[in-house]
Amino acid sequence: MTLSSKPLLLTLSGAAILVLLTLGTWQVQRLQWKExxxxxxxxxxxxAPVSIAEALGRAEAGEDTEYLPVSAVGGFESPDVAHVFGTWEGRAGAYVFQAMTLDEPEGRILLVNRGFVPQDQWAESYELPDAEAFTGLVRNYGPERGLSAAVAPDAGSNLLFTRSIEVLADELAPGRKDAVLPFAIDSTLPTELPLGGTTRLEFRNAHLGYALTWYGLALGLAGVTFVLLRKSG
Incomplete structure (x- = not known):
């Protein structure tokens, strides 16, 4: 390495190390946010659960409502359900969604994930629980991507591969989509079929690994630069 090339090496390596350190620090900040x-x-x-009206007000105010416990009062005007493919404790099956017409906000429709049903126990409809109100956790199911979004519904078996609010509203509230709330709920009632209380409170948090990767690359690049400069004298 010539003397004139050393400043260029230092400049390029320094800029790259700065970028890597910045990315690592950003991931540390993301880690703190995620935790x-x-x-x-x-x-x-x-x-304690809040009313659906209160949950809706919080959502419209921009507040994070994911996993907020709620109590919904209303009725299921139609026995129609939508099966969404899924698994529970290693068993293949589906999660059963049904449209509830609410007493408050009056006339609005809430999509309810009533729980999991094994594949060999699917039915066209399911008995409603003896409860004054449906309790559950708010879920903001948005449009899904990847395979779930690409696979078309199986009309023959009433099977969907997405929990998208828009897709479920098409299936369960045709002609009334404007009345459907922007979120669904996962039932927390201790029912057996569908099996209630199956919300997975699992959060992917890989930010520490990402941070260590970026910092490790910065350290490695610094080491390589040092060796090159030493060899060049």
Missing amino acids: DLIAKAEARVDA
Whole structure:
């Protein structure tokens, strides 16, 4: 390496190391944000349920309502259900969604995930629980991507591969989509068929690994640069 090339090496290596360190620090910040989000969600599920009207007001105000416990009062005007493919404790089956017409906000429709049903126990409809209100956790199911979004519904078996609110509203509330709330709920009632209380409180948090990767690359690049400079004298 010539003397004139050393400044160029230092400049390029320094810029690259700075970028890598910046990315690592950003991932540390994301880690702190994610840990705070997880802690809030885990604490939230143990809180007393609020009304659907209150949950809707919070959502419209921009508040995070994911996993917020709610109590919904209303009725299921139609026995129609939508099966959404899924698994529970290693068993293949589906999660059963049904449309509830609410007493408050009056006339609005809430999509309810009543729980899991093994594949060999699917039915066209399911008995409703003897409860004054449906309790559950708010879920903000948005449009899904990847395979779930690409696979078309199986009309023959009434099977969907997405929990998208828009897709479920097409299936369960045709002609009334404007009345469907922007979120669904996962039932927390202790029912057996469908099996209630199957919400997975699992959060992917890989930010520490990402941070270590970026910092490790920065350290490695610094080491390589040092060796090259030493060899060049």
